[in-house]
Amino acid sequence: xxxxxxxxxxxxxxxxxxxxxxxxxxxxxxxxxxxxxxxxxxxxxxxxxxxxxxxxxxxxxxxxxxxxxxxxxxxxxxxxxxxxxxxxxxxxxxxxxxxxxxxxxxxxxxxxxxxxx
RNA sequence: CCAGAGGAUCGGGCGACCGCGGCCCCCGCGUGAGUGGGGGGCGAGGAAAGUCCGGGCUCCAUGGAACGACGGUGCCGGGUAACGCCCGGCGGGGGCGACCCCAGGGACAGUGCCACAGAGAGCAGACGGCGACGGCUUCGGCCCCGCCAUGGUGAAAGGGUGCGGUAAGAGCGCACCGCGCGACCGGUAACGGAAGCGGCAUGGUAAACCCCACCGGGAGCAAGAUCGAAUAGGGGUGGCACGGGGCUUACGUCCCAGGGCGCGUUCCCGCCCGCUACCCGGGUUGAUUGCUGCAGGCGGCGCGCAAGCGUCGUCGUAGAGGAAUGGUCGCCCAUUUCCGCGAUAAAGCGGAAAGGACAGAACCCGGCUUACAGAUCCUCUGGCCUU
RNA sequence: GGAGAGGUGGCAGAGUGGUCGAAUGUACCGCACUCGAAAUGCGGCGUGCCCUCACGGGUACCGUGGGUUCGAAUCCCACCCUCUCCG
Numbered sequence: 001x002x003x004x005x006x007x008x009x010x011x012x013x014x015x016x017x018x019x020x021x022x023x024x025x026x027x028x029x030x031x032x033x034x035x036x037x038x039x040x041x042x043x044x045x046x047x048x049x050x051x052x053x054x055x056x057x058x059x060x061x062x063x064x065x066x067x068x069x070x071x072x073x074x075x076x077x078x079x080x081x082x083x084x085x086x087x088x089x090x091x092x093x094x095x096x097x098x099x100x101x102x103x104x105x106x107x108x109x110x111x112x113x114x115x116x117x
Numbered sequence: 118c119c120a121g122a123g124g125a126u127c128g129g130g131c132g133a134c135c136g137c138g139g140c141c142c143c144c145g146c147g148u149g150a151g152u153g154g155g156g157g158g159c160g161a162g163g164a165a166a167g168u169c170c171g172g173g174c175u176c177c178a179u180g181g182a183a184c185g186a187c188g189g190u191g192c193c194g195g196g197u198a199a200c201g202c203c204c205g206g207c208g209g210g211g212g213c214g215a216c217c218c219c220a221g222g223g224a225c226a227g228u229g230c231c232a233c234a235g236a237g238a239g240c241a242g243a244c245g246g247c248g249a250c251g252g253c254u255u256c257g258g259c260c261c262c263g264c265c266a267u268g269g270u271g272a273a274a275g276g277g278u279g280c281g282g283u284a285a286g287a288g289c290g291c292a293c294c295g296c297g298c299g300a301c302c303g304g305u306a307a308c309g310g311a312a313g314c315g316g317c318a319u320g321g322u323a324a325a326c327c328c329c330a331c332c333g334g335g336a337g338c339a340a341g342a343u344c345g346a347a348u349a350g351g352g353g354u355g356g357c358a359c360g361g362g363g364c365u366u367a368c369g370u371c372c373c374a375g376g377g378c379g380c381g382u383u384c385c386c387g388c389c390c391g392c393u394a395c396c397c398g399g400g401u402u403g404a405u406u407g408c409u410g411c412a413g414g415c416g417g418c419g420c421g422c423a424a425g426c427g428u429c430g431u432c433g434u435a436g437a438g439g440a441a442u443g444g445u446c447g448c449c450c451a452u453u454u455c456c457g458c459g460a461u462a463a464a465g466c467g468g469a470a471a472g473g474a475c476a477g478a479a480c481c482c483g484g485c486u487u488a489c490a491g492a493u494c495c496u497c498u499g500g501c502c503u504u
Numbered sequence: 505g506g507a508g509a510g511g512u513g514g515c516a517g518a519g520u521g522g523u524c525g526a527a528u529g530u531a532c533c534g535c536a537c538u539c540g541a542a543a544u545g546c547g548g549c550g551u552g553c554c555c556u557c558a559c560g561g562g563u564a565c566c567g568u569g570g571g572u573u574c575g576a577a578u579c580c581c582a583c584c585c586u587c588u589c590c591g
Contacts, residue, residue: 051439061477068137068443075136076444101444 012049019050022089028111032096032104033070035111036089045084049074053092066092069101077108083116 025038040048051070053063070090082088096104 059476064440064477065443068441072136072444
């Protein structure tokens with residue numbers, strides 16, 4: 001059984017090919033992060049989520065904090081407004097660590113609406 | 118009160134809700150491995166860092182001896198499992214002082230190097246120069262002999278200053294300073310003191326080679342173990358192939374050998390050797406394990422100047438694996454800014470906002486080094502004022 | 505997590521105790537050759553600070569900071585950065 005990240009049945013991506021596939025999906029760049037979404041179209045309704053924080057963002061401390069904050073975002077937002085049957089990938093950007101959490105939350109909602117259009 | 122020195126400690130606190138990691142308990146389903154739900158308490162550091170040293174642990178290697186090679190350490194004594202660490206002492210340097218800093222063995226075991234400049238750079242003399250007697254002279258000097266005070270240098274030039282002395286000079290003589298040797302005394306030792314003796318001789322560099330003393334097998338938890346597709350390698354059996362020489366018709370037997378491995382050399386010693394067929398077996402991704410309790414913290418007592426040691430009591434719960442600590446809110450504490458009242462300056466009072474250093478365990482310990490907002494405590498030094 | 509290697513002009517890359525701000529190539533600038541260009545030849549060419557009207561000169565810098573030495577790009581120590589290898 002894959003890890004669920006405690007967010008109501010959302011599965012975490014670990015495979016490189018899943019990330020590459022998501023890269024070909026829809027993109028929604030925001031000041032603190034970039035959201036990638038790819039509908040799988042395989043009849044399965046579970047949402048999946050992946051996180052990418054590269055070395056450009058900072059050292060291990062900064063990168064881990066970035067991932068924790070992204071997970072917190074996903075837990076609050078995705079169960080309600082996420083896209084069923086799709087893979088989501090959040091890519092951390094420079095400044096995402098300092099950015100106010102409420103701002104990030106509204107921006108994630110904005111990004112999801114943008115992707116749905 | 119100001120300036121400074123040494124040492125120790127902490128490194129935001131309390132609470133609520135939603136989450137994460139693993140542990141324990143309970144309930145449901147399942148023969149079972151498991152799985153769904155609920156509850157409980159636990160969950161990063163002083164540096165977790167750099168990976169610079171020392172160990173534990175694991176695998177590999179390790180037959181014996183001598184010499185050697187390579188790497189490291191380097192005042193003395195002590196502490197320690199050990200150390201390149203720590204403590205105490207000695208010597209040298211810096212500071213008015215509290216204190217701080219030092220790779221701090223050996224340069225009469227040997228070798229090398231000391232650029233440029235300079236007459237000369239390591240052993241003393243040559244060159245320039247100074248000088249009485251004697252000899253020669255074309256009257257300018259030259260030869261013989263004596264001498265090192267004098268030489269625009271240089272990081273460094275053969276004790277320094279002064280007086281005497283001399284043909285010129287020279288520790289040649291003397292005084293003071295410096296230097297060397299040093300009976301003897303103190304100290305476990307490093308070393309310190311020192312009567313007396315010596316006219317003074319041994320430049321620097323060992324973070325150049327080196328000498329001396331002491332230490333050191335290699336790799337690292339991505340070690341290693343267990344379960345486990347495929348390939349290669351490995352093992353067993355069969356077949357083929359299988360150095361030279363002596364004796365023998367032959368079978369056989371004896372002698373001599375080649376290459377590789379065991380850090381180098383020598384001697385003894387041990388192991389391995391080409392092709393092919395079949396069989397055994399094989400361990401990548403992954404999973405499980407190694408995986409956290411101890412050279413442990415705190416307190417009392419004893420020993421020790423101290424580092425530390427002994428003993429008694431007491432306390433203990435991170436164990437992930439693309440890697441768990443986050444998000445939101447309230448109150449308080451440092452800190453900063455702004456506004457109002459203090460007289461327009463200061464202390465102070467009230468209010469609002471911002472806001473938390475360096476940094477995240479990855480097998481575990483002992484050190485070192487480096488990063489670090491701010492806060493607290495102890496001891497000491499110098500200066501100023503008051504009594 | 506562990507094990508190693510390396511930092512020198514704009515770029516590449518020698519130099520490993522003195523005469524070294526530092527060879528050489530490349531890039532750039534000027535001149536020559538050409539109708540013009542390329543190629544070729546010759547010459548020049550780092551940065552900061554200070555002095556100078558200027559020409560020119562002095563000084564520091566070989567990743568950073570200390571140390572040894574008379575003298576350091578070179579030897580030693582600490583730190584920073586970059587790269588490689590191990591499942």
